Amino acid sequence: MALDYAADTGWHEGEQQMQSLLHVPKLGNPTSHGLSSYGARMLQTSPLLAIGTLDDEGLPWTTLLAGEPGFARYLRPSIIGVETLANRTLDPVLSALNSSKHQEGIAQDESNSCMMSGLAINLAKRSRLKLSGRLAAELHGTSESHGGEEDDAVERVQMIMKIEQSLGNCPKYLNKKEIFLSLPKPELVSDSLPLVQPAVTLLAKADLFFISSSYHRSSMGTNHRGGSPGFVRLLTNDTSNGTTLVYPEFSGNRFYQTLGNLKTNPLAGIMFPDFDSGDALYVTCTTEIVVGKSAAKLLPRCNLVVKAKVIKARFVRQGLAFRGRPGEPSPYNPPVRYLTGEHKQADAQANNDRIVYAKLLKKDLLTPSIARLRFSITDPEAAGRWSPGQYVALAFEDELSPGYSHMNDSDPKSLNDDYVRTFTVSSARGQDVPDDEFEITMRNVGVVTSFLFRQLVRAGLEVPLKGFGGQFKISQSPNEIVPFIAGGIGITCLLPHIPQLDTARLRLFWTINIQDVGLALDTFKRHPSLDSSTTLFVSGIRAGAPSRDTSGLSELERSRATVVSRRMVASDVQFEQDLSSTWYICTGKLLRQSLLLWLAGKEIVFEDFDY
Numbered sequence: 022m023a024l025d026y027a028a029d030t031g032w033h034e035g036e037q038q039m040q041s042l043l044h045v046p047k048l049g050n051p052t053s054h055g056l057s058s059y060g061a062r063m064l065q066t067s068p069l070l071a072i073g074t075l076d077d078e079g080l081p082w083t084t085l086l087a088g089e090p091g092f093a094r095y096l097r098p099s100i101i102g103v104e105t106l107a108n109r110t111l112d113p114v115l116s117a118l119n120s121s122k123h124q125e126g127i128a129q130d131e132s133n134s135c136m137m138s139g140l141a142i143n144l145a146k147r148s149r150l151k152l153s154g155r156l157a158a159e160l161h162g163t164s165e166s167h168g169g170e171e172d173d174a175v176e177r178v179q180m181i182m183k184i185e186q187s188l189g190n191c192p193k194y195l196n197k198k199e200i201f202l203s204l205p206k207p208e209l210v211s212d213s214l215p216l217v218q219p220a221v222t223l224l225a226k227a228d229l230f231f232i233s234s235s236y237h238r239s240s241m242g243t244n245h246r247g248g249s250p251g252f253v254r255l256l257t258n259d260t261s262n263g264t265t266l267v268y269p270e271f272s273g274n275r276f277y278q279t280l281g282n283l284k285t286n287p288l289a290g291i292m293f294p295d296f297d298s299g300d301a302l303y304v305t306c307t308t309e310i311v312v313g314k315s316a317a318k319l320l321p322r323c324n325l326v327v328k329a330k331v332i333k334a335r336f337v338r339q340g341l342a343f344r345g346r347p348g349e350p351s352p353y354n355p356p357v358r359y360l361t362g363e364h365k366q367a368d369a370q371a372n373n374d375r376i377v378y379a380k381l382l383k384k385d386l387l388t389p390s391i392a393r394l395r396f397s398i399t400d401p402e403a404a405g406r407w408s409p410g411q412y413v414a415l416a417f418e419d420e421l422s423p424g425y426s427h428m429n430d431s432d433p434k435s436l437n438d439d440y441v442r443t444f445t446v447s448s449a450r451g452q453d454v455p456d457d458e459f460e461i462t463m464r465n466v467g468v469v470t471s472f473l474f475r476q477l478v479r480a481g482l483e484v485p486l487k488g489f490g491g492q493f494k495i496s497q498s499p500n501e502i503v504p505f506i507a508g509g510i511g512i513t514c515l516l517p518h519i520p521q522l523d524t525a526r527l528r529l530f531w532t533i534n535i536q537d538v539g540l541a542l543d544t545f546k547r548h549p550s551l552d553s554s555t556t557l558f559v560s561g562i563r564a565g566a567p568s569r570d571t572s573g574l575s576e577l578e579r580s581r582a583t584v585v586s587r588r589m590v591a592s593d594v595q596f597e598q599d600l601s602s603t604w605y606i607c608t609g610k611l612l613r614q615s616l617l618l619w620l621a622g623k624e625i626v627f628e629d630f631d632y
């Protein structure tokens with residue numbers, strides 16, 4: 022990305038502290054003095070401009086203005102003008118800029134006028150420009166207004182901002198959106214805590230927010246944070262505990278300008294726009310930067326987290342002058358990271374100084390793409406016990422992480438990949454294997470499984486074992502029939518339960534591809550009583566295929582299993598739905614969604630791996 026580099030402006034002490042804390046090598050500050058020529062061009066093409074300022078109490082707020090490209094424009098060197106439709110009463114930033122205190126500051130001394138910051142952003146092009154400066158002229162609203170009451174009237178607002186610093190930023194974590202203008206019809210829904218339900222609903226779907234922070238009283242900064250919908254988590258929201266938001270800080274340029282500000286002054290103003298309705302949630306918060314194990318304890322699989330305790334909030338319905346049509350999500354977005362209380366995930370080492378390792382002992386290839394691996398545990402006591410149906414979490418960062426990279430378009434997910442993977446334990450503790458060993462059965466589908474497929478047992482691979490977790494459990498009462506539906510490798514959820522089940526009262530509906538026949542043959546060999554309880558759906562059979570490709574199928578047909586040469590369909594399970602009121606399933610997401618419809622009215626037990 023083109024940048025107009027000025028002389029190195031240096032880093033303030035908060036930025037230096039964050040860079041030191043996170044072991045960032047020494048680097049220069051590319052921030053430009055004033056508005057660079059590149060910045061002026063970017064500003065003119067941006068339909069959105071986020072603005073931050075401090076109110077009379079010194080609390081930061083952020084808003085988001087919109088207009089046709091050019092509504093925020095270059096006027097003369099380091100001076101920009103903004104003209105847009107907005108409400109100066111309900112918008113906390115415009116209200117603050119319109120206060121008599123700020124207007125008096127301009128009149129007395131422009132250099133002492135109120136601090137402002139901005140972020141010009143073009144979501145269709147994934148471009149953004151950071152701005153920092155001061156209000157240079159009185160905020161002005163024209164007599165052309167829309168709406169009846171003064172509080173919700175929309176008028177044409179004009180302002181002039183002096184730019185002291187500017188910086189173009191990378192396109193990471195910007196989800197594409199087509200912006201179109203819409204007349205605001207602002208209505209104050211709530212300005213109290215806890216957050217009202219419409220605000221909570223907005224948080225749950227938000228894939229972007231804007232945050233403003235200040236460095237003492239000398240400068241401000243506004244930037245965005247983006248991710249998959251729901252990447253911001255609501256930790257608390259009640260009268261007893263207050264309202265606290267938590268979000269992960271993803272891998273970025275390592276300047277840590279926002280976090281550097283928060284290191285010196287923890288106050289932040291955050292704004293969440295609803296691109297569908299034009300609603301807006303404005304909050305001002307006290308933040309806490311959480312690093313390392315403390316971050317992972319709060320938001321598992323994260324090394325850097327911001328915790329924001331809300332001081333004030335304002336939810337305005339239809340207060341924004343635009344809407345947005347969703348486009349392509351950022352390829353850099355990692356999966357949503359859930360709070361510890363939302364998804365209990367395995368981490369035996371979170372509160373334990375004893376590091377546990379799993380050592381590869383044996384590898385059996387069951388098909389060209391499926392293998393069974395056996396591991397020993399270096400410290401079984403520290404690792405803890407596991408139950409049938411649970412998974413093991415193994416960490417491969419030391420083996421696979423390529424190290425820091427600002428951008429990696431060939432593999433964007435790698436930037437925030439912690440290389441922790443979970444695998445269902447497919448062995449029964451103390452029966453299939455000794456107490457200090459376990460097995461996993463996996464498909465070669467990604468960077469970690471590919472790495473494991475390539476490993477030679479004699480190489481003695483050892484990886485950190487984070488722990489065991491999961492809530493999936495099969496219960497069988499006397500004389501109760503247990504129906505279980507497995508999709509391919511999903512059979513692993515059932516396997517460790519088999520020793521404690523009466524397989525004569527088990528009904529297994531298992532769907533596999535012809536390429537996975539070896540997995541079925543191995544399963545029936547290791548569990549001889551299982552085939553008589555199984556209906557096996559085999560798809561992918563090609564007419565006229567060579568006999569070598571179907572030889573395994575012939576062997577399956579000689580077993581006691583009922584083999585059906587097609588995919589599973591709704592009638593296959595609906596015809597059997599009277600078997601039990603409770604059904605167990607372990608399948609991929611698409612098949613699971615179908616099964617939930619096919620078995621409507623039944624209790625469905627499954628492990629949710631969507632994290």
